[in-house]
Amino acid sequence: xxxxxxxxxxxxxxxxxxxxxxxxxxxxxxxxxxxxxxxxxxxxxxxxxxxxxxxxxxxxxxxxxxxxxxxxxxxxxxxxxxxxxxxxxxxxxxxxxxxxxxxxxxxxxxxxxxxxxxxxxxxxxxxxxxxxxxxxxxxxxxxxxxxxxxxxxxxxxxxxxxxxxxxxxxxxxxxxxxxxxxxxxxxxxxxxxxxxxxxxxxxxxxxxxxxxxxxxxxxxxxxxxxxxxxxxxxxxxxxxxxxxxxxxxxxxxxxxxxxxxxxxxxxxxxxxxxxxxxxxxxxxxxxxxxxxxxxxxxxxxxxxxxxxxxxxxxxxxxxx
Amino acid sequence: xxxxxxxxxxxxxxxxxxxxxxxxxxxxxxxxxxxxxxxxxxxxxxxxxxxxxxxxxxxxxxxxxxxxxxxxxxxxxxxxxxxxxxxxxxxxxxxxxxxxxxxxxxxxxxxxxxxxxxxxxxxxxxxxxxxxxxxxxxxxxxxxxxxxxxxxxxxxxxxxxxxxxxxxxxxxxxxxxxxxxxxxxxxxxxxxxxxxxxxxxxxxxxxxxxxxxxxxxxxxxxxxxxxxxxxxxxxxxxxxxxxxxxxxxxxxxxxxxxxxxxxxxxxxxxxxxxxxxxxxxxxxxxxxxxxxxxxxxxxxxxxxxxxxxxxxxxxxxx
Ligand SMILES: Nc1ncnc2c1ncn2[C@@H]1O[C@H](COP(=O)(O)OP(=O)(O)OP(=O)(O)O)[C@@H](O)[C@H]1O
Ligand SMILES: [Mg+2]
Numbered sequence: 001x002x003x004x005x006x007x008x009x010x011x012x013x014x015x016x017x018x019x020x021x022x023x024x025x026x027x028x029x030x031x032x033x034x035x036x037x038x039x040x041x042x043x044x045x046x047x048x049x050x051x052x053x054x055x056x057x058x059x060x061x062x063x064x065x066x067x068x069x070x071x072x073x074x075x076x077x078x079x080x081x082x083x084x085x086x087x088x089x090x091x092x093x094x095x096x097x098x099x100x101x102x103x104x105x106x107x108x109x110x111x112x113x114x115x116x117x118x119x120x121x122x123x124x125x126x127x128x129x130x131x132x133x134x135x136x137x138x139x140x141x142x143x144x145x146x147x148x149x150x151x152x153x154x155x156x157x158x159x160x161x162x163x164x165x166x167x168x169x170x171x172x173x174x175x176x177x178x179x180x181x182x183x184x185x186x187x188x189x190x191x192x193x194x195x196x197x198x199x200x201x202x203x204x205x206x207x208x209x210x211x212x213x214x215x216x217x218x219x220x221x222x223x224x225x226x227x228x229x230x231x232x233x234x235x236x237x238x239x240x241x242x243x244x245x246x247x248x249x250x251x252x253x254x255x256x257x258x259x260x261x262x263x264x265x266x267x268x269x270x271x272x273x274x275x276x277x278x279x280x281x282x283x284x285x286x287x288x289x290x291x292x293x294x295x296x297x298x299x300x301x302x303x304x305x306x307x308x309x310x311x312x313x314x315x316x317x318x319x320x
Numbered sequence: 321x322x323x324x325x326x327x328x329x330x331x332x333x334x335x336x337x338x339x340x341x342x343x344x345x346x347x348x349x350x351x352x353x354x355x356x357x358x359x360x361x362x363x364x365x366x367x368x369x370x371x372x373x374x375x376x377x378x379x380x381x382x383x384x385x386x387x388x389x390x391x392x393x394x395x396x397x398x399x400x401x402x403x404x405x406x407x408x409x410x411x412x413x414x415x416x417x418x419x420x421x422x423x424x425x426x427x428x429x430x431x432x433x434x435x436x437x438x439x440x441x442x443x444x445x446x447x448x449x450x451x452x453x454x455x456x457x458x459x460x461x462x463x464x465x466x467x468x469x470x471x472x473x474x475x476x477x478x479x480x481x482x483x484x485x486x487x488x489x490x491x492x493x494x495x496x497x498x499x500x501x502x503x504x505x506x507x508x509x510x511x512x513x514x515x516x517x518x519x520x521x522x523x524x525x526x527x528x529x530x531x532x533x534x535x536x537x538x539x540x541x542x543x544x545x546x547x548x549x550x551x552x553x554x555x556x557x558x559x560x561x562x563x564x565x566x567x568x569x570x571x572x573x574x575x576x577x578x579x580x581x582x583x584x585x586x587x588x589x590x591x592x593x594x595x596x597x598x599x600x601x602x603x604x605x606x607x608x609x610x611x612x613x614x615x616x617x618x619x620x621x622x623x624x625x626x627x628x629x630x631x632x633x634x635x636x637x638x
Contacts, residue, residue: 218420226435227407316468
């Protein structure tokens with residue numbers, strides 16, 4: 001087995017361990033909270049017998065260890081329980097929310113990561129030029145701007161042309177592919193742009209600074225001495241050797257972004273994971289919250305693992 | 321016909337505050353094919369700057385004047401595009417930062433082979449073949465091609481770097497302190513390797529080092545620099561045993577020699593600031609033989625072994 005494979009296996013092991021701990025933590029967390037599910041079920045004036053019956057029905061009268069085992073058992077079946085709010089399975093609701101968040105993630109986050117990195121690298125190459133200062137200034141400005149404010153600016157400025165809430169027009173009559181596509185594209189424009197602007201800043205800044213550092217490395221001088229052209233020196237030599245911080249930031253950003261953008265989704269009423277979180281919190285919908293919590297932790301762990309794998313693939317020194 | 325011809329080279333490093341350091345102040349240097357040339361001089365006298373200028377690799381905030389001709393191409397004036405065509409194919413370099421001069425994320429073999437393909441000297445297949453060949457030439461096993469730089473020791477890395485530098489069959493090899501940061505045994509091996517490669521391949525070698533022993537052993541001609549100018553230039557044996565310029569004399573006396581019982585001296589004072597204009601001989605303020613004439617910059621005079629010193633030409637040096 002190569003060093004890289006060993007490294008990846010080790011990381012997989014620790015990712016699984018962390019996932020297990022996180023899931024257990026969520027079990028403890030939601031049981032350590034004051035009161036239990038009964039307090040939140042809408043049973044005013046229940047008699048003690050009724051409460052007991054309900055506790056039994058929900059399984060929370062059993063010893064904690066048993067509950068813990070059952071918790072994992074149902075998890076293994078994909079059973080996250082029923083939402084307090086509408087008595088629907090948490091899993092189904094969560095999946096719908098994830099399906100709504102994904103396009104935002106791809107259009108907003110992924111594109112902004114790519115563009116931010118390109119811009120940062122270009123700015124780093126021409127350090128000190130007017131273009132560099134313009135790009136860095138813009139990135140700083142966007143980076144420091146509160147998201148909700150950015151979102152409101154977009155709504156105020158552009159909602160004449162683009163709808164500012166929801167994923168689609170519920171009254172759309174034409175069900176043809178293009179009509180539906182245009183409608184969706186119109187709806188996603190503002191939230192996606194908002195997320196993109198928010199994500200762009202840190203990537204441009206990190207890419208710029210790691211590129212600056214890489215360009216000063218001795219091996220870049222070797223590359224130039226070899227007669228390579230600028231493009232090759234900037235990308236294949238400098239950027240390629242300075243890519244790790246960007247990979248780390250990308251996987252972290254994606255891991256969290258898939259858990260939804262609470263602020264953006266609230267402003268644009270985008271029914272994704274972020275908005276589901278807000279709703280669950282305000283309805284004290286504990287099973288739903290627990291489901292979301294699980295989903296977010298697992299995705300963060302998964303993306304971190306992906307980041308580790310990419311490190312090992314991209315930089316031979318990592319596996320040492 | 322020289323493989324490298326430098327005429328009237330000046331380099332200024334422009335600082336952001338508007339001042340500029342005049343790091344190379346008029347250097348003429350011609351290197352003949354296969355010649356081995358050593359450059360001596362204390363830290364900051366412009367040796368690295370001279371080499372970088374010769375390759376056309378100075379940073380953009382440096383201004384350059386004069387002429388550097390490599391393989392018929394003026395690397396300073398003919399534009400970056402044509403300068404690139406002579407880099408590595410006509411002149412290659414091995415430098416100070418041996419540890420970090422290789423790209424950490426590409427395999428050593430790729431880094432040796434890529435320039436050959438890039439300069440269209442051969443196909444990728446042939447480049448691979450040639451990679452094995454040059455690795456053998458520097459005494460490394462062919463398996464090193466598949467390694468990453470961090471898997472090699474410092475000495476092996478420097479050998480790999482040298483293999484890389486000779487792969488495209490350049491006419492000149494610049495080696496800027498190629499042995500600093502290596503242990504003494506490896507230093508000697510690298511010195512010998514450079515020497516034997518230069519002999520076998522007919523490669524001109526420009527060797528910058530603080531190690532006078534290395535110059536004595538491996539170069540036939542020596543150049544001494546002080547504050548951005550050449551103050552002495554001649555056959556190594558003569559320069560080291562019968563130095564003409566007062567600076568060279570002091571520099572040699574300030575160098576420790578094993579097995580020789582003599583007091584070590586240090587040169588009083590420090591080199592001049594390069595961000596202020598220097599008139600006359602730059603060494604005059606520290607020179608025990610300075611006199612009125614030194615207020616005018618002395619030309620290099622002599623035949624075969626030249627030095628820039630008024631006291632010398634006027635017979636005031638004993
Ligand atoms: N990138 C740079 N920016 C500004 N000044 C520089 C730069 N590189 C060199 N200099 C200045 O130019 C002068 C010559 O430096 P150079 O590196 O050529 O000296 P050197 O002879 O190679 O010294 P060393 O033996 O320490 O390597 C020094 O005064 C240095 O401060
Ligand atoms: Mg130097």
